[in-house]
Amino acid sequence: xxxxxxxxxxxxxxxxxxxxxxxxxxxxxxxxxxxxxxxxxxxxxxxxxxxxxxxxxxxxxxxxxxxxxxxxxxxxxxxxxxxxxxxxxxxxxxxxxxxxxxxxxxxxxxxxxxxxxxxxxxxxxxxxxxxxxxxxxxxxxxxxxxxxxxxxxxxxxxxxxxxxxxxxxxxxxxxxxxxxxxxxxxxxxxxxxxxxxxxxxxxxxxxxxxxxxxxxxxxxxxxx
Ligand code: E4P
Numbered sequence: 612x613x614x615x616x617x618x619x620x621x622x623x624x625x626x627x628x629x630x631x632x633x634x635x636x637x638x639x640x641x642x643x644x645x646x647x648x649x650x651x652x653x654x655x656x657x658x659x660x661x662x663x664x665x666x667x668x669x670x671x672x673x674x675x676x677x678x679x680x681x682x683x684x685x686x687x688x689x690x691x692x693x694x695x696x697x698x699x700x701x702x703x704x705x706x707x708x709x710x711x712x713x714x715x716x717x718x719x720x721x722x723x724x725x726x727x728x729x730x731x732x733x734x735x736x737x738x739x740x741x742x743x744x745x746x747x748x749x750x751x752x753x754x755x756x757x758x759x760x761x762x763x764x765x766x767x768x769x770x771x772x773x774x775x776x777x778x779x780x781x782x783x784x785x786x787x788x789x790x791x792x793x794x795x796x797x798x799x800x801x802x803x804x805x806x807x808x809x810x811x812x813x814x815x816x817x818x819x820x821x822x823x824x825x826x827x828x829x830x831x832x833x834x835x
Contacts, residue, residue: 612790615667615798617778619643619654623801624661635667637742637778637798639698639722652690664694669720669740669776669798671698672708680708684717696720696739701729709736720776725753730762734773740796744779745789755785756792763793783807 613634616627619642627633636658646654659668670691672683684697697712699705700723709719713736720740721733725748733741741762748755762775777789777797783806789797824832 613796614804615669615776615796616804617642617780617798617800619646619649619658620801621654621657621661624658627801627804628661631804633662633666634796635669635798636662637669637698637720637776639671640673652686655687655691655695659691659695664692667696667740668694669696669698671700671722675704677704677707677711680705681711681715684708684712685715688717694718698722698742699738701733701738701741706732706736709733709738713737722778724758725751727758727761730758730775731765734762734765734771738773740774740776742776742778742798743789743794745777745785746779746781748779749785756788759789759792759794 615635615637616624616633617637619638624636655670670687672680674680674683680699687695687697696718698720699708701721712719719738720742721738722742724730724741724743730741743758745755759775766773774796775794777794780786780799780803783803786797786799
């Protein structure tokens with residue numbers, strides 16, 4: 612299992628990378644919008660400098676048409692670095708763009724995936740990652756566990772090198788389900804990771820241990 616941060620907030624990325632086993636960072640235009648009118652490419656380079664060259668960085672195109680998406684991908688390769696996975700929505704234009712990007716050797720993440728067929732086509736088009744939208748599927752009455760399990764089954768059956776990058780989570784329980792359904796990686800807002808660990812019952816248990824220690828040893832800790 613790999614955990615990625617679905618944010619472009621530099622402070623959150625720095626803080627989470629100190630605490631959690633973070634494997635990479637994803638964003639989309641809505642996520643970047645929260646950071647205000649930043650210099651896009653400089654901001655992405657800053658994220659890269661925090662996470663390092665070996666951690667996957669996924670950056671989404673903004674153009675609506677295939678030609679524009681390929682131009683966006685070229686610019687990301689040139690102005691950020693050539694290790695970036697370029698996120699392309701799995702649409703008609705997106706699939707067309709993937710062909711051209713594949714021919715150029717550009718790493719690809721197929722995103723905005725709401726169905727098995729979108730995932731299958733992205734795999735066949737050579738996407739390195741596919742990003743099924745867990746919460747958004749659930750909101751539409753689509754079973755995200757079933758979609759992810761089917762994608763995982765096809766990857767295993769035919770040996771596709773594609774990895775499932777589950778996305779669009781609103782709570783830690785959804786992340787549990789995505790991993791259990793077969794997603795190798797999942798990207799989430801830092802608040803989901805923090806809320807998974809920072810819980811009153813966990814803190815209460817730790818406090819009880821501390822109180823029991825102090826009842827015998829006072830304020831003297833183990834290594835004092
Ligand atoms: C990830 O890269 C996706 O763009 C993102 O998780 C979508 O999440 P949302 O449904 O919260 O917008």
